[in-house]
Amino acid sequence: MEPQAPPRSLAAYREAVASLPFGKVLPTAVYVLDLPESPVPENLRTIANRLRERLQLGPEFNLLKWGTLELKLSFLAYPTFEDEAHPALKEAVSIDLASGSVRRVSYADRVNPPILHRKETFLPEGHPDHVRYRKLTEAEEAAGLYEETATIGFRRNWENLLRSKRVAIQGHRLVPLAEEDPEDQKAINLAAVKIERHRTALSRAGLSMPVRTLLDNGILRQIDTFFDYGCGLGDDVASLQVLGYRASGWDPHYAPAELKRESEIVNLGFVLNVIEDPAERVEVLVDAWSHARRVLAVSTLVAGRENYSHADAFEDGLVTVRNTFQKHFEPGELAGLIEHALHAEAIPVELGLCYVFREIGDQQDFLSRRTRRVIDWEQIHQRLRLLKPTRVRLSLYDRHLELLEDFWKTLVDLGRLPRPEEYERIEELREARITANQAARLFVEKYGEEPLSEARQRRREDLLVYLAAGEFQKRRTPFVRLSNSLRLDIKAFFGHYAGACDEARELLFASGDSDEIEAAITDLEFGWFDASQGHFTIHRSLIDSLPAILRIYIECAAQLYGDPRQADLIKLHVYSGKLTFLHFDDFDGKTLPELVTRVKIDLRRLFVLVVDHSDGETHQILFFKERFLPADYPGRESIEQYSKRLRKLGINESMLGPNDQGAPSREEFESALEQVGLTRGLARKPKTR
Numbered sequence: 001m002e003p004q005a006p007p008r009s010l011a012a013y014r015e016a017v018a019s020l021p022f023g024k025v026l027p028t029a030v031y032v033l034d035l036p037e038s039p040v041p042e043n044l045r046t047i048a049n050r051l052r053e054r055l056q057l058g059p060e061f062n063l064l065k066w067g068t069l070e071l072k073l074s075f076l077a078y079p080t081f082e083d084e085a086h087p088a089l090k091e092a093v094s095i096d097l098a099s100g101s102v103r104r105v106s107y108a109d110r111v112n113p114p115i116l117h118r119k120e121t122f123l124p125e126g127h128p129d130h131v132r133y134r135k136l137t138e139a140e141e142a143a144g145l146y147e148e149t150a151t152i153g154f155r156r157n158w159e160n161l162l163r164s165k166r167v168a169i170q171g172h173r174l175v176p177l178a179e180e181d182p183e184d185q186k187a188i189n190l191a192a193v194k195i196e197r198h199r200t201a202l203s204r205a206g207l208s209m210p211v212r213t214l215l216d217n218g219i220l221r222q223i224d225t226f227f228d229y230g231c232g233l234g235d236d237v238a239s240l241q242v243l244g245y246r247a248s249g250w251d252p253h254y255a256p257a258e259l260k261r262e263s264e265i266v267n268l269g270f271v272l273n274v275i276e277d278p279a280e281r282v283e284v285l286v287d288a289w290s291h292a293r294r295v296l297a298v299s300t301l302v303a304g305r306e307n308y309s310h311a312d313a314f315e316d317g318l319v320t321v322r323n324t325f326q327k328h329f330e331p332g333e334l335a336g337l338i339e340h341a342l343h344a345e346a347i348p349v350e351l352g353l354c355y356v357f358r359e360i361g362d363q364q365d366f367l368s369r370r371t372r373r374v375i376d377w378e379q380i381h382q383r384l385r386l387l388k389p390t391r392v393r394l395s396l397y398d399r400h401l402e403l404l405e406d407f408w409k410t411l412v413d414l415g416r417l418p419r420p421e422e423y424e425r426i427e428e429l430r431e432a433r434i435t436a437n438q439a440a441r442l443f444v445e446k447y448g449e450e451p452l453s454e455a456r457q458r459r460r461e462d463l464l465v466y467l468a469a470g471e472f473q474k475r476r477t478p479f480v481r482l483s484n485s486l487r488l489d490i491k492a493f494f495g496h497y498a499g500a501c502d503e504a505r506e507l508l509f510a511s512g513d514s515d516e517i518e519a520a521i522t523d524l525e526f527g528w529f530d531a532s533q534g535h536f537t538i539h540r541s542l543i544d545s546l547p548a549i550l551r552i553y554i555e556c557a558a559q560l561y562g563d564p565r566q567a568d569l570i571k572l573h574v575y576s577g578k579l580t581f582l583h584f585d586d587f588d589g590k591t592l593p594e595l596v597t598r599v600k601i602d603l604r605r606l607f608v609l610v611v612d613h614s615d616g617e618t619h620q621i622l623f624f625k626e627r628f629l630p631a632d633y634p635g636r637e638s639i640e641q642y643s644k645r646l647r648k649l650g651i652n653e654s655m656l657g658p659n660d661q662g663a664p665s666r667e668e669f670e671s672a673l674e675q676v677g678l679t680r681g682l683a684r685k686p687k688t689r
């Protein structure tokens with residue numbers, strides 16, 4: 001039988017993963033044992049087989065982890081899967097199916113490797129080992145070993161728990177713990193070594209690197225709360241407070257009396273590397289994450305930068321002459337620890353620094369701000385060679401594969417040929433005797449004309465939006481004052497500057513014409529149009545999907561307001577030349593988010609009105625928030641389910657009235673629920689006596 005083609009869209013991929021008939025389902029992935037005869041959808045098997053072949057991954061990579069939120073597949077090697085009740089991970093190879101990047105991490109020497117539980121869940125039901133594994137799980141459940149699961153995914157943490165419950169595992173059986181356990185002695189020895197962790201804290205003259213990146217990347221905003229977990233002497237907190245941020249911190253030595261506060265942004269800065277007990281590292285990481293509403297920034301020292309005159313090896317790190325412990329994390333080690341401990345993706349930001357996002361939408365926003373590239377599934381296939389390339393001069397291509405792919409990335413980023421000064425590896429290309437033109441021709445031969453013309457079109461449109469916003473401000477930067485690469489862009493896409501500005505001005509006029517705006521909105525398949533008010537509202541993640549004239553409309557308001565992506569919803573007032581940015585309390589996290597601030601901008605009068613809704617007598621909540629969201633918004637299904645239940649209770653969209661003014665306030669809604677005995681989640685309240 002012909003192997004089935006891999007899924008061609010993200011939706012088809014998700015559907016295929018969702019249709020896996022067995023496997024352990026965790027928040028971000030489904031894990032399955034890769035058995036040749038197991039009923040895995042054929043198109044997923046095709047992806048896995050081709051990647052196995054390409055990356056030369058043998059059968060020792062026996063578990064597959066299919067990302068459910070991200071296009072990500074990991075091959076995991078658990079060599080003792082059959083023999084050990086809780087086998088440890090030896091190696092992981094993760095492939096980002098979107099970018100094609102591959103990360104390979106070895107866990108072979110880890111003192112506290114990730115381990116598996118509930119092994120039967122990785123197998124199809126009729127598998128011969130299913131019953132044996134399930135029986136062990138049932139015994140473990142009965143012994144209370146799964147009551148608190150946040151840290152049991154690591155060997156040391158699991159062993160600590162077994163000891164505390166006075167049980168042990170022999171083969172696939174749970175047995176009472178023998179009285180004398182040498183492991184107990186080991187734990188006592190560890191406690192006897194008095195490491196003086198607090199002596200690692202430094203007095204800082206400026207902000208620490210992780211906190212600086214949070215500001216530079218626009219992650220930490222004035223409206224956010226910030227919590228420094230393990231804040232040391234507290235210099236980051238103090239500096240942020242001076243800058244007007246709502247910052248607080250806690251440290252077991254320097255600030256033990258402070259509260260550990262749940263905050264939008266939590267920083268765990270250079271704390272994990274001073275903790276000598278690997279099991280405690282996991283606990284601290286999990287605890288810090290539980291306080292982060294939006295982003296956790298985790299930083300550690302990195303291997304290769306050790307600089308001690310004398311230090312002794314201890315556990316998986318070093319004890320210095322000052323009696324402090326330091327662990328220098330290998331590349332990929334921190335990300336691996338985060339991903340296994342938190343079941344969330346770790347986004348590497350700098351060496352030794354990862355961000356973890358609560359919402360995948362936020363993570364995507366962050367990533368798309370860093371690169372302008374739009375991911376195209378067809379290209380992904382090509383990059384992964386899941387489809388056969390078209391005619392390619394194989395010899396040249398194969399010899400310089402990595403270099404060419406790197407050049408093509410720049411080519412697609414810019415939408416045009418880079419100038420020598422715009423491409424850092426130009427010398428390598430020269431040495432390989434490949435001209436930029438030749439490299440571009442090879443790209444077209446391999447992928448066809450389309451990806452490049454799309455990239456050109458996208459960059460051209462981005463430039464028009466940028467120029468139109470300048471025209472709106474009546475500020476046209478003289479051509480010679482533009483950056484070199486902007487000048488090159490303008491020449492490549494428009495020929496000359498005056499022509500580009502004229503085109504931008506025309507679009508600017510169009511964006512001030514309500515008929516044009518109305519026509520542009522009519523064509524869209526997303527967003528919420530309130531016909532009675534002439535309001536069109538979208539979630540911020542949809543800005544880039546708008547046509548140029550609507551982006552210009554928003555960009556003009558942004559000149560008076562700042563980054564529109566800081567708002568949760570953007571409301572275009574189609575007929576009056578106004579725009580409102582709406583901020584909610586945890587819009588992405590809550591099904592019924594509460595309105596906090598409304599910023600209304602009058603583009604004709606250049607007037608900005610800010611209204612604070614947070615401390616009124618009643619609070620406005622947003623019903624049916626799916627109206628504004630993209631189709632692939634994470635968690636959309638559960639939002640829709642909630643709305644369905646609301647409708648059953650007699651609350652529907654038509655009752656909200658113009659501008660949602662007829663919607664009940666939080667207080668009214670809660671009291672109505674109280675009367676019918678429902679919780680805010682619309683579940684029946686337990687009866688109290």
Ligand SMILES: C[S@@+](CC[C@H](N)C(=O)[O-])C[C@H]1O[C@@H](n2cnc3c(N)ncnc32)[C@H](O)[C@@H]1O
Pocket residue numbers: 197198200201202204208229230231232233251252253254268269270271274275284
């Ligand atoms: C190298 S300092 C970093 C301080 C601060 N985050 C900075 O970047 O300047 C490490 C800090 O971690 C703290 N620490 C030690 N064990 C901790 C734990 N279990 N939880 C939180 N912080 C801890 C120490 O007291 C010390 O202040």
